[in-house]
Amino acid sequence: MRITAIKIIQLLRDNGFEAYFAGGCVRDMLLEIHPKDFDxxxxxxxxxxxxxxxxxxxxxxSFGVIMAIVDDHHFEIATFRSDSGYSDGRRPDxxxxxxxxxxxxxxxxxxxxxxxxxxxxxVLDYIDGQKDLDEKMVRFIGDPNQRILEDHLRILxxxxxxxxxxxxxxxETYNAIKKHAALITKISKERIRxxxxxxxxxxxxxxxxxxxxxxxxxxxxxxxxxxxxxxxQPIEYHxxxxxxxxxxxxxxxxxxxxxxxxxxxxxxxxxGKPETxxxxxxxxxxGHCEKSAEIAQEILSRLRFPKKMTEDITxxxxxxxxxxxxxxxxxxxxxxxxxxxxxxxLANVFYADAMGSLPMDLSLYNQVMELYRHDxxxxxxxxxxxxxxxxxxxxxKIKPGEKIGEILDELRLFQLAKKIKTKIxxxxxxxxxxx
Numbered sequence: 001m002r003i004t005a006i007k008i009i010q011l012l013r014d015n016g017f018e019a020y021f022a023g024g025c026v027r028d029m030l031l032e033i034h035p036k037d038f039d040x041x042x043x044x045x046x047x048x049x050x051x052x053x054x055x056x057x058x059x060x061x062s063f064g065v066i067m068a069i070v071d072d073h074h075f076e077i078a079t080f081r082s083d084s085g086y087s088d089g090r091r092p093d094x095x096x097x098x099x100x101x102x103x104x105x106x107x108x109x110x111x112x113x114x115x116x117x118x119x120x121x122x123v124l125d126y127i128d129g130q131k132d133l134d135e136k137m138v139r140f141i142g143d144p145n146q147r148i149l150e151d152h153l154r155i156l157x158x159x160x161x162x163x164x165x166x167x168x169x170x171x172e173t174y175n176a177i178k179k180h181a182a183l184i185t186k187i188s189k190e191r192i193r194x195x196x197x198x199x200x201x202x203x204x205x206x207x208x209x210x211x212x213x214x215x216x217x218x219x220x221x222x223x224x225x226x227x228x229x230x231x232x233q234p235i236e237y238h239x240x241x242x243x244x245x246x247x248x249x250x251x252x253x254x255x256x257x258x259x260x261x262x263x264x265x266x267x268x269x270x271x272g273k274p275e276t277x278x279x280x281x282x283x284x285x286x287g288h289c290e291k292s293a294e295i296a297q298e299i300l301s302r303l304r305f306p307k308k309m310t311e312d313i314t315x316x317x318x319x320x321x322x323x324x325x326x327x328x329x330x331x332x333x334x335x336x337x338x339x340x341x342x343x344x345x346l347a348n349v350f351y352a353d354a355m356g357s358l359p360m361d362l363s364l365y366n367q368v369m370e371l372y373r374h375d376x377x378x379x380x381x382x383x384x385x386x387x388x389x390x391x392x393x394x395x396x397k398i399k400p401g402e403k404i405g406e407i408l409d410e411l412r413l414f415q416l417a418k419k420i421k422t423k424i425x426x427x428x429x430x431x432x433x434x435x
Contacts, residue, residue: 017044020041022038022054022103023041024112025037039078060076060078061410081097081098087318104127109138111129111132122254138167138169147176148177152183152184160198164201206252228244246356247269265313266349272292272293279303289318289320292317296314297314316345332419336412347372378418383412387426389405
């Protein structure tokens with residue numbers, strides 16, 4: 001992809017235009033991170049770009065951006081520009097084509113406003129971006145208040161860049177974020193969702209949410225998480241502190257291979273505790289799994305998460321205490337859970353939940369995983385049904401209804417336990433039913 005991007009730059013140069021790599025790809029190269037994309041900035045106008053590159057998409061043309069398709073790769077090519085006002089807090093009211101230096105000055109952060117000339121192997125830095133990279137500093141270009149007023153999403157982007165690269169905030173940037181935190185409510189839920197998802201790739205998830213809370217952003221996007229602060233837990237099982245502290249420790253313990261669904265499930269697994277807090281013989285949170293799943297569903301729906309992702313995350317949240325029961329189940333029921341498509345993600349939630357508790361005790365998690373490995377040696381996939389619903393109705397002379405599903409579920413458990421292996425055995429077993 002990089003070679004193709006250089007070819008595009010050479011093409012633009014050969015036709016008399018300036019052209020450079022721009023923005024995030026330059027930042028990543030200087031940080032010795034392999035760029036996911038190579039964006040290009042040029043003095044050529046969108047019309048001139050389209051004359052030189054046969055295959056393009058025009059969805060950003062009014063903002064001076066053309067999507068070029070070359071060698072089956074997509075490249076965002078933007079004309080050097082300055083912007084005149086952002087009345088909607090997102091898009092410029094008008095675009096003025098200008099120079100590379102002015103283009104750098106209108107960008108968000110200094111570390112995102114670098115250009116690189118791959119032909120001359122030279123970095124063009126008009127705003128001390130390299131210095132801030134060396135200092136590991138996230139700093140708005142120019143007036144931080146103005147940058148935020150131009151595009152309110154930059155509040156979240158600052159949090160993301162700081163934690164993705166393990167950087168620090170410039171004091172003026174930090175103060176501006178806190179001052180304007182409430183503006184995040186003016187951003188579409190989809191854009192907020194996308195930024196949060198990107199943040200979840202951070203290796204320091206605890207700090208992500210500590211920052212969101214500290215700056216005042218969290219109470220505007222997921223206030224339910226703030227309610228976990230100060231909610232005491234039973235000292236016998238949670239010497240680490242309140243529900244917030246437990247959740248932050250659990251997030252910190254997640255393995256690098258944890259899926260996005262797992263990360264969100266751990267974030268939300270105890271979010272129902274504030275609403276289920278009671279003091280009886282000890283502090284109790286009866287029904288908190290179901291309440292947590294209900295609240296997670298509300299949050300994910302509010303932030304416009306995809307339906308399947310929402311279902312998977314809420315399933316994990318609802319069943320995050322299953323490890324307490326699974327070792328006591330009969331073999332068929334246990335294997336039913338082990339063969340669920342999301343069981344390994346659920347096991348990672350078990351692990352994080354245990355790691356986030358003091359005293360830390362992984363014995364139950366280890367016992368569950370030992371059973372899991374043992375059972376999968378005997379049955380590696382869900383068995384095909386030995387009987388159909390129609391066959392059950394014919395054999396028992398009953399009409400369609402919920403009872404059919406119940407019988408099929410129970411038959412599957414016997415199959416998983418390997419107590420019923422053939423269709424003949426299934427029919428004999430079926431004759432014992434009284435309906």
